Amino acid sequence: MNRRKSIEIEGVNHGTTPIPQGAKIDRFVFSSAIAGIDPDTGEIPEDPAKQVELVFRHVRSFMENAGGTPDDIGKMTVYLQDEQYRDLVNQEWVKMFPDAESRPARHSTVTNLRRGALVQVEITAVLRES
Template identity: 40%
Template structure:
């Protein structure tokens, strides 16, 4: 199996030669996904708006990779302030309403490049038939 880069318009890494994510067989992994508005390239100043943008960008990444929310095994969030967890929780429950089918999640405090205050990574398992 060879790696397949997943590029999503508007979710670049500042001109760096880094794809949005990568798929190797059924394993799908993202790089850091922020809340940047893909249409404007602007990062919202407000943390809660960044969280909303992240969840929308995760959906875009999954779709580009031939995956859905049901394929997500784990999401890791990096926040500059733990108070953002309440906003993550709101979007989390909206994306994964069935508490018996939610993926694993981990939240870490991290230093992020301003104005970013939250970022996430996604790990998914995509059956061949999902593509």
């Protein structure tokens, strides 16, 4: 039996590229880049706040599909098209992780993103033992 299992988010994909949204090996979960794709249209909306809201919604779905919750996330890497989107990320971050004593590690970097994405994230998580 394979130790590795691909993880997907319904309505969100990497187009024609043969890459899953992430992978789970035993209790360890790793995501590919998760963008603010609207699952109804398959497009990335122009509105920065909507993109960031979708990114965090997809993080929650991704973790549920992996068998966990955002509480299992140990680290999130945030990729920003521009520094100006950091505040939007911080707003959603605090909604997802309201306890300042229990937040994942986070690193943010400004880089050139594709397809109109203004924000993307990658996560590493460890699920509870079952």
